[in-house]
Amino acid sequence: MAIQAYAAMRAGAPLEPFEYDPGPLSPEHVEIRVEHCGLCHSDLSMIDSQWGGTSYPLVPGHEVVGVVETAGPQVKNVKVGDRVGLGWFSSSCTGCVRCLSGDHNWCRTVEQTIVGRHGGFADRVRAHWVWATPLPAALDASSAGPLFCGGSTVFNPLVQYAIKPTDRVAVVGIGGLGHLALKFMRAWGCEVTAFTSSESKQAEALSLGAHRAVPTGDRDFLLRSPRSFDLILVTVNVALEWPLFLQAVAPRGRLHFVGAVMDPISTGAFGLISGQKTMSGSGLGSPATTAKMLDFCARHAIAPQIESFPMRRINDAIEHLRSGKARYRVVLRNE
Amino acid sequence: MAIQAYAAMRAGAPLEPFEYDPGPLSPEHVEIRVEHCGLCHSDLSMIDSQWGGTSYPLVPGHEVVGVVETAGPQVKNVKVGDRVGLGWFSSSCTGCVRCLSGDHNWCRTVEQTIVGRHGGFADRVRAHWVWATPLPAALDASSAGPLFCGGSTVFNPLVQYAIKPTDRVAVVGIGGLGHLALKFMRAWGCEVTAFTSSESKQAEALSLGAHRAVPTGDRDFLLRSPRSFDLILVTVNVALEWPLFLQAVAPRGRLHFVGAVMDPISTGAFGLISGQKTMSGSGLGSPATTAKMLDFCARHAIAPQIESFPMRRINDAIEHLRSGKARYRVVLRNE
Numbered sequence: 001m002a003i004q005a006y007a008a009m010r011a012g013a014p015l016e017p018f019e020y021d022p023g024p025l026s027p028e029h030v031e032i033r034v035e036h037c038g039l040c041h042s043d044l045s046m047i048d049s050q051w052g053g054t055s056y057p058l059v060p061g062h063e064v065v066g067v068v069e070t071a072g073p074q075v076k077n078v079k080v081g082d083r084v085g086l087g088w089f090s091s092s093c094t095g096c097v098r099c100l101s102g103d104h105n106w107c108r109t110v111e112q113t114i115v116g117r118h119g120g121f122a123d124r125v126r127a128h129w130v131w132a133t134p135l136p137a138a139l140d141a142s143s144a145g146p147l148f149c150g151g152s153t154v155f156n157p158l159v160q161y162a163i164k165p166t167d168r169v170a171v172v173g174i175g176g177l178g179h180l181a182l183k184f185m186r187a188w189g190c191e192v193t194a195f196t197s198s199e200s201k202q203a204e205a206l207s208l209g210a211h212r213a214v215p216t217g218d219r220d221f222l223l224r225s226p227r228s229f230d231l232i233l234v235t236v237n238v239a240l241e242w243p244l245f246l247q248a249v250a251p252r253g254r255l256h257f258v259g260a261v262m263d264p265i266s267t268g269a270f271g272l273i274s275g276q277k278t279m280s281g282s283g284l285g286s287p288a289t290t291a292k293m294l295d296f297c298a299r300h301a302i303a304p305q306i307e308s309f310p311m312r313r314i315n316d317a318i319e320h321l322r323s324g325k326a327r328y329r330v331v332l333r334n335e
Numbered sequence: 336m337a338i339q340a341y342a343a344m345r346a347g348a349p350l351e352p353f354e355y356d357p358g359p360l361s362p363e364h365v366e367i368r369v370e371h372c373g374l375c376h377s378d379l380s381m382i383d384s385q386w387g388g389t390s391y392p393l394v395p396g397h398e399v400v401g402v403v404e405t406a407g408p409q410v411k412n413v414k415v416g417d418r419v420g421l422g423w424f425s426s427s428c429t430g431c432v433r434c435l436s437g438d439h440n441w442c443r444t445v446e447q448t449i450v451g452r453h454g455g456f457a458d459r460v461r462a463h464w465v466w467a468t469p470l471p472a473a474l475d476a477s478s479a480g481p482l483f484c485g486g487s488t489v490f491n492p493l494v495q496y497a498i499k500p501t502d503r504v505a506v507v508g509i510g511g512l513g514h515l516a517l518k519f520m521r522a523w524g525c526e527v528t529a530f531t532s533s534e535s536k537q538a539e540a541l542s543l544g545a546h547r548a549v550p551t552g553d554r555d556f557l558l559r560s561p562r563s564f565d566l567i568l569v570t571v572n573v574a575l576e577w578p579l580f581l582q583a584v585a586p587r588g589r590l591h592f593v594g595a596v597m598d599p600i601s602t603g604a605f606g607l608i609s610g611q612k613t614m615s616g617s618g619l620g621s622p623a624t625t626a627k628m629l630d631f632c633a634r635h636a637i638a639p640q641i642e643s644f645p646m647r648r649i650n651d652a653i654e655h656l657r658s659g660k661a662r663y664r665v666v667l668r669n670e
Contacts, residue, residue: 098586106610160587237604257608260608262603265601265607269572269595270595270616272617273616279607281604283608
């Protein structure tokens with residue numbers, strides 16, 4: 001049965017109704033009836049072909065929550081009727097050494113939900129079972145979508161680097177990713193600092209979990225805070241004065257990038273050597289880390305703070321996100 | 336009793352005989368009769384005031400092996416007659432949270448052996464007991480000196496980052512530091528690659544422990560080796576094409592700097608995010624890590640490869656090191 005979707009027909013174009021035939025379902029894949037789908041900055045980057053190489057028509061959408069409607073005969077872990085989430089990745093081989101290590105996100109044949117295939121702004125979407133993660137019943141389906149991309153992106157470093165509740169951590173940029181990072185880190189037990197360039201978000205950052213909020217451009221604060229933070233998580237994609245942030249990193253600490261900063265990141269060797277500091281980056285977590293995140297969200301009542309639009313108003317939603325007014329994540333709903 | 340030393344009286348000057356009165360011995364300090372003292376590039380940097388702020392007269396030398404001749408009444412762990420080593424650091428408070436954590440090298444009042452005090456090119460030198468590390472009897476006193484600075488610098492990352500025998504590792508720059516890194520890594524059980532810009536060192540690198548040696552400028556090798564190395568340890572202090580080396584780092588791997596690269600180190604965020612990679616740096620290890628290194632050296636018969644000069648020929652030794660001909664570490668001996 002044809003899938004009813006919304007697609008960009010060329011770079012930067014508004015989305016328009018688009019129908020496509022998904023062909024026969026692979027034996028290890030599921031077809032998900034989309035209930036909700038978050039709108040992420042990466043969707044805009046793909047619509048605009050900002051990273052190059054977008055092929056059109058493009059059906060964006062990679063923060064899906066929905067119900068498994070059909071399951072191939074070799075599907076494991078989920079079954080028809082289960083509510084699942086689907087994020088940036090949609091297929092891995094499950095057989096290579098990376099998959100066998102639990103790093104399905106690094107599988108050499110990993111498929112990305114909106115790269116060379118069609119995503120979640122549609123009535124249905126397909127994925128390999130390994131990336132269709134069951135949604136715990138305690139989580140609200142209408143707001144959970146952004147966990148599967150934005151959430152996984154900021155939760156992953158906490159797991160990968162074994163961040164401890166005794167750590168002092170900071171988030172740079174309080175948007176779709178950053179607001180979730182604040183919630184995670186507060187529940188994680190850490191001392192949490194928010195850096196935001198928006199004055200209006202400073203008070204909100206405190207309500208989201210930060211113990212204090214600091215203007216991103218406050219050089220004096222950074223200069224007064226040498227060797228203070230075990231982790232500074234950068235969610236923005238603009239260039240900042242990184243050596244100054246690195247100075248504020250504690251011994252054995254880390255300045256970590258999850259935002260697609262396009263300008264080169266630069267430091268002197270002594271800025272790393274003195275205090276054994278690290279600059280690093282990471283993308284989305286594995287299926288196991290995603291499941292761990294959902295369990296943590298259920299236990300700590302963590303949900304993305306969203307604004308909901310009906311799917312037919314997708315272009316309004318995109319404009320809202322582009323305007324920088326989203327607080328903090330936009331989710332489309334099928335009606 | 337006055338100490339007989341060799342000092343630079345001004346920036347870049349040859350060393351000349353110099354006598355100074357060390358004053359009363361602090362209760363927690365030892366006085367060491369210097370038998371051997373390695374010559375390190377950092378000595379040259381300090382003689383030349385390359386990092387700024389050298390005060391003259393300067394007695395360099397911070398890779399000491401000698402015998403405890405006098406011990407203050409509150410000295411622990413070592414006693415008169417013990418053979419010990421002394422490296423870049425010579426005193427820590429032992430009471431602050433960093434010392435209590437075992438990171439005496441990060442003590443806020445840490446003293447550096449040749450910064451604002453006099454070092455090991457002398458008949459005697461003093462240090463707090465915590466930095467006078469007993470030399471295992473199995474180690475040769477005449478060659479062990481370089482372990483206490485160069486050795487500790489390249490051994491430390493193996494401990495800090497829990498490098499595994501199953502890891503694939505590489506060393507960039509096969510000199511005083513790099514040749515020890517090859518020996519350590521081979522004994523550690525790793526697959527070891529040496530990058531060297533010197534053709535003559537390629538064969539030597541294999542004899543030092545490398546499984547293969549590659550010219551540092553071989554871009555094709557790097558381009559053919561994406562995601563290959565769990566650790567690339569950079570011991571050089573010149574600018575190289577770091578994004579290319581970062582591409583050769585394996586997922587969750589690390590491009591690590593111990594050399595004082597003066598030019599900025601630059602990368603794109605995607606170079607870090609894709610494969611969750613890290614750029615980091617570190618300095619010398621703690622007293623406990625130093626002791627661990629010495630034990631490892633004794634068990635694996637690891638010793639620096641040195642050229643020995645009598646102390647009175649210190650200026651010849653300095654010229655030899657400056658000429659780039661040292662293979663691989665120069666050690667001065669008191670006769």
